[in-house]
Amino acid sequence: xxxxxxxxxxxxxxxxxxxxxxxxxxxxxxxxxxxxxxxxxxxxxxxxxxxxxxxxxxxxxxxxxxxxxxxxxxxxxxxxxxxxxxxxxxxxxxxxxxxxxxxxxxxxxxxxxxxxxxxxxxxxxxxxxxxxxxxxxxxxxxxxxxxxxxxxxxxxxxxxxxxxxxxxxxxxxxxxxxxxxxxxxxxxxxxxxxxxxxxxxxxxxxxxxxxxxxxxxxxxxxxxxxxxxxxxxxxxxxxxxxxxxxxxxxxxxxxxxxxxxxxxxxxxxxxxxxxxxxxxxxxxxxxxxxxxxxxxxxxxxxxxxxxxxxxxxxxxxxxxxxxxxxx
Numbered sequence: 001x002x003x004x005x006x007x008x009x010x011x012x013x014x015x016x017x018x019x020x021x022x023x024x025x026x027x028x029x030x031x032x033x034x035x036x037x038x039x040x041x042x043x044x045x046x047x048x049x050x051x052x053x054x055x056x057x058x059x060x061x062x063x064x065x066x067x068x069x070x071x072x073x074x075x076x077x078x079x080x081x082x083x084x085x086x087x088x089x090x091x092x093x094x095x096x097x098x099x100x101x102x103x104x105x106x107x108x109x110x111x112x113x114x115x116x117x118x119x120x121x122x123x124x125x126x127x128x129x130x131x132x133x134x135x136x137x138x139x140x141x142x143x144x145x146x147x148x149x150x151x152x153x154x155x156x157x158x159x160x161x162x163x164x165x166x167x168x169x170x171x172x173x174x175x176x177x178x179x180x181x182x183x184x185x186x187x188x189x190x191x192x193x194x195x196x197x198x199x200x201x202x203x204x205x206x207x208x209x210x211x212x213x214x215x216x217x218x219x220x221x222x223x224x225x226x227x228x229x230x231x232x233x234x235x236x237x238x239x240x241x242x243x244x245x246x247x248x249x250x251x252x253x254x255x256x257x258x259x260x261x262x263x264x265x266x267x268x269x270x271x272x273x274x275x276x277x278x279x280x281x282x283x284x285x286x287x288x289x290x291x292x293x294x295x296x297x298x299x300x301x302x303x304x305x306x307x308x309x310x311x312x313x314x315x316x317x318x319x320x321x322x323x324x325x326x327x
Contacts, residue, residue: 003037003053004028009097010303018307026097033057034104038067039324044096045071045089046123048116049323051107058104067107068119069095071127075105076275083273096303098323108277111285121291121318122280124271125154130280131272132218132240133162136265139238143167145215146208148232150225152179154318155242157292159218160187165287171204171214171232182316186292194228201231213237218269221245223252230254233264240269245313292317 007028014020031037037053048068051061061067074083088094088106095102110119132155133141141147147163148171149156156172163170164187172188174180180191190207192200205213213234219226222244229239259266272280283289294315298306300323310319 004099007097007099008300009093010300017311018304021304021307023301023303028099029101031055031101032103035101036061036067036104036107037099037101038095038107039099044321045069045087045094046120046125047095047100048110048120048122049095049100050116052099055104060104061107061109066110066116066119068110069102069123070106070108070274070277071123071271072273073103073105074273076273079270079273096300096321098300108274108281111281113285113288114291117293117297117320117322118291120320121154121158121293122277122284125318126158126284126291127271127277127280128242128269129155129158129162129218130276130283132242132269133159133166133216134279135240135269135272135276136238136267141166141168141216145169146171146213147216147218148173148204148214148229149218150220151245151313152183152316153220153245153313154292156218156220157186157317161289161292162283163187165283165289168215171207173200173204179316199228199231201228204232205234208234216240218242223249227252227254227258230258230262230264233262235263237262237264239264239266241266242269294319297322 006025008025010021011024013022033055034057035055036051038049039052051063051065069088071088072083073086146169149159150173160170170188171190172183173192173194175195183191192203194200197203214232215237217229217233217239219229219239219241220243233239294317298321306319306321
């Protein structure tokens with residue numbers, strides 16, 4: 001096929017939210033020896049697409065391969081600053097465009113059972129959820145253990161899918177009856193409406209055998225929700241902090257004594273390394289897991305609307321943007 005020379009893309013002109021995005025047409029840069037040209041299907045730092053051309057030294061992919069992006073070149077071992085300095089969508093141009101030239105090390109094959117749009121959900125939400133559950137070496141999630149997650153976003157829905165496939169019990173929190181029903185359909189064993197039960201941490205703890213508390217909390221909100229997570233977690237349990245959706249008001253933050261007397265481990269769970277990505281993909285393939293995609297899928301030209309929809313927190317699962325027609 002003849003290669004394109006131009007690509008439509010979104011550019012961050014101002015760092016003030018969706019209003020700072022501008023839609024432009026730009027030249028596609030030439031491929032370096034280790035670069036891959038992909039035609040994007042679902043964009044941003046987490047995306048997927050089909051390889052249409054490769055550099056002369058690329059060995060992992062061929063034209064026609066279905067790939068997902070890898071947010072960081074971090075392959076394994078301890079996280080280093082150099083891994084953070086080369087993030088797609090930050091130091092490197094992201095994939096919110098029709099065609100993207102991406103270094104080979106920033107791509108991975110999609111599990112065979114997933115479509116492009118499903119594969120696009122893996123690099124950030126999927127891998128962050130996997131790392132939050134299994135990121136501590138020697139401390140895997142075990143069958144029969146209890147997991148607590150918050151909300152209906154991409155990370156939370158992945159946590160439910162992964163935890164249930166591992167044989168764990170899942171408690172989820174949300175703000176509406178409609179969302180509660182969706183969480184149960186995804187696999188949550190118990191759902192607590194945090195608007196109706198402000199002290200939901202105690203409620204979650206009471207649901208566990210003997211009221212001991214949950215083994216793993218996936219903390220999405222930050223702020224006041226972390227206090228509730230501390231109420232829910234068992235002694236020597238784990239709280240994996242993935243997000244700060246609830247804000248960072250100092251008045252809402254737990255103090256050191258709140259944390260100390262829970263005798264638990266609190267860690268920041270980031271998007272994991274590529275070795276975890278491959279491990280997660282094998283698990284998805286073996287269990288036939290299908291990511292949860294929100295019913296509303298946006299076009300490339302509607303990227304601002306997609307970000308605003310995400311901020312409204314009305315979604316269930318991943319909010320996706322489809323660049324071209326196809327699966």
